[in-house]
Amino acid sequence: MNKLKEMLRMRYEARLSLRQIALCLSLSTGVISKYLKRAEGGRYWLAIARRYER
Secondary structure, rough: HHHHHHHHHHHHHOOOOOHHHHHHHHHOHHHHHHHHHHHHHOOOHHHHHHHHHO
């Protein structure tokens, strides 16, 4: 869950590219793209990430 939260922060707060995020988190650009599309479609990922911030 920490990688998801970090991915959302990098994209929406730091405005990094998909490739930059993928390099930072050691994930593929495809995975980054998939999760960001889901987040843009429903913003529920951000709510989930906030729930597990503790």
